[in-house]
Amino acid sequence: MKRRSVLLLAAFSGAATAAVSCDADSEKPSSGNGAGFSNSLRIPPILGPETGADGMKQFNLTMQAGGRTEFQPGKVADTWGINGAYLGPTLRVTRGDKVRMRVTNQIGETSTLHWHGIRLPAKMDGGPHQMIEPGATWTPEWTIDQPAMMGWYHPHLHERTAMHVYRGLAGLIIIDDDNKPDLPSEYGVDDVPLIIQDKNFEDDGKLDEDGVEDGTWGVLGDSILINGTFGAEFKVTTRTVRFRILNASNARVYRVGFADNRKFHVVGTDGGLLERPVEVDRVKLSPAERAQIVVRFAPGEQIVLNSVGETERSAGDPEEDDYDLMRLITAQDLADSPDLPSALGGVPATAPPAGARVRTFRLSGSEINDKEMDMNRIDEVVPAGAHEIWEVINTSYAHNFHIHEVDFRVMELNGHPPPEYQRGPKDTVFLPKGATARLSVKFNTYVDPVSPYMFHCHILRHEDKGMMGQYVVVEPGTENQVARTINAGSSGGHHN
Ligand code: C2O
Numbered sequence: 001m002k003r004r005s006v007l008l009l010a011a012f013s014g015a016a017t018a019a020v021s022c023d024a025d026s027e028k029p030s031s032g033n034g035a036g037f038s039n040s041l042r043i044p045p046i047l048g049p050e051t052g053a054d055g056m057k058q059f060n061l062t063m064q065a066g067g068r069t070e071f072q073p074g075k076v077a078d079t080w081g082i083n084g085a086y087l088g089p090t091l092r093v094t095r096g097d098k099v100r101m102r103v104t105n106q107i108g109e110t111s112t113l114h115w116h117g118i119r120l121p122a123k124m125d126g127g128p129h130q131m132i133e134p135g136a137t138w139t140p141e142w143t144i145d146q147p148a149m150m151g152w153y154h155p156h157l158h159e160r161t162a163m164h165v166y167r168g169l170a171g172l173i174i175i176d177d178d179n180k181p182d183l184p185s186e187y188g189v190d191d192v193p194l195i196i197q198d199k200n201f202e203d204d205g206k207l208d209e210d211g212v213e214d215g216t217w218g219v220l221g222d223s224i225l226i227n228g229t230f231g232a233e234f235k236v237t238t239r240t241v242r243f244r245i246l247n248a249s250n251a252r253v254y255r256v257g258f259a260d261n262r263k264f265h266v267v268g269t270d271g272g273l274l275e276r277p278v279e280v281d282r283v284k285l286s287p288a289e290r291a292q293i294v295v296r297f298a299p300g301e302q303i304v305l306n307s308v309g310e311t312e313r314s315a316g317d318p319e320e321d322d323y324d325l326m327r328l329i330t331a332q333d334l335a336d337s338p339d340l341p342s343a344l345g346g347v348p349a350t351a352p353p354a355g356a357r358v359r360t361f362r363l364s365g366s367e368i369n370d371k372e373m374d375m376n377r378i379d380e381v382v383p384a385g386a387h388e389i390w391e392v393i394n395t396s397y398a399h400n401f402h403i404h405e406v407d408f409r410v411m412e413l414n415g416h417p418p419p420e421y422q423r424g425p426k427d428t429v430f431l432p433k434g435a436t437a438r439l440s441v442k443f444n445t446y447v448d449p450v451s452p453y454m455f456h457c458h459i460l461r462h463e464d465k466g467m468m469g470q471y472v473v474v475e476p477g478t479e480n481q482v483a484r485t486i487n488a489g490s491s492g493g494h495h496n
């Protein structure tokens with residue numbers, strides 16, 4: 001029996017463990033009835049900004065080590081967090097806001113902080129080039145200019161992202177705008193973020209870091225944390241709840257739904273709302289993907305949010321990965337909720353123009369187009385405002401593909417339109433073994449020929465192994481004058 005399976009039983013000791021698999025090959029967190037899920041779901045606090053004399057909303061973020069987190073009662077794990085012991089606060093901003101992030105690095109080693117899904121100049125992006133040395137403060141600033149969505153922030157240091165995220169550095173960014181369809185919207189009550197992460201724990205409750213920087217997948221944990229809560233339980237007090245789900249796991253893919261297979265509606269994807277709700281019974285989320293869903297409840301229910309079925313992450317055939325994520329208990333009296341609107345006001349897709357440039361990216365092993373990441377090499381030069389087709393061909397085991405600074409639409413997956421619930425604005429697409437995706441990608445106009453944006457697999461072990469490339473956005477017509485080699489030492493934003 002593997003140690004992990006033993007740990008799992010220990011973690012749930014006292015609870016009914018009959019449903020917990022303990023066969024030798026299993027890395028399942030648990031499956032079945034949600035027994036043992038009794039810790040109140042933690043809701044990441046919203047960080048109020050300071051408003052400076054210049055009208056900027058300033059968010060002070062400190063990346064810190066030395067956190068002591070009791071994921072399991074009486075057992076302390078050493079964790080990292082942002083303004084806290086584990087994970088970070090939710091940053092809530094409105095389209096049009098001018099924001100300044102004051103990011104101080106107190107983790108004792110170099111890192112970066114990237115704003116995933118946020119549209120902004122490359123120097124402010126917090127990718128591998130915007131390194132923050134220990135003790136230093138980095139202060140990027142930009143204007144929020146994109147539709148309402150949920151993004152997130154996490155370190156992006158080249159070759160060290162997996163460990164920094166695994167130890168706890170991640171948080172949410174929620175953008176609001178003037179399009180306010182009648183959806184549940186009280187944060188933490190009926191508009192609830194769910195940051196899903198899988199971890200392995202040692203017997204003494206410490207995070208097991210074995211494997212995070214090894215092997216094909218890095219870590220695949222057998223315990224689930226939701227918002228940093230182990231064995232999470234959420235008390236439903238309203239007829240419907242919107243969950244904003246983020247897969248912030250290093251490698252695991254989930255097919256999220258409910259143990260009773262109830263149907264629910266997807267209302268948003270990575271980059272914002274859909275045009276109209278789409279009814280489903282499962283949403284598949286690979287690392288970094290998000291979904292906003294609206295679920296209807298009846299009084300006095302006990303339901304389990306779970307992940308079941310094939311997730312296609314393995315190098316061989318798809319694997320069944322069934323386990324519980326969270327238990328939900330509904331009140332006897334549920335407050336009324338708005339009826340689900342038939343139109344959500346999400347931005348419609350626009351087709352790429354005839355003759356749009358097609359770029360091809362072949363994923364194999366942990367390489368893209370037979371290359372590993374080189375901080376000094378510019379792989380692609382994109383004219384500002386271009387609307388292109390990026391074709392991503394996965395010739396090997398499961399990967400996904402994330403592009404910084406864009407919203408894209410998945411036009412085709414294996415020659416067919418993707419499931420309807422995935423047709424909203426995206427920044428990350430899952431590519432099962434052997435899959436091909438055609439993406440319609442509209443680029444922004446923040447030109448900077450020497451500061452690249454990244455595109456990469458968001459399975460963090462793959463990203464750290466170099467499954468990443470760099471593109472710059474330049475003034476149209478200047479593509480051929482751009483140097484393909486840059487000095488990776490240059491960084492952006494103001495450091496002090
Ligand atoms: Cu979530 Cu390149 O990032």
Ligand code: CU
Pocket residue numbers: 114115116117402403404405
């Ligand atoms: Cu990103």
Ligand code: CU
Pocket residue numbers: 398399400457458459462463467
């Ligand atoms: Cu990958």
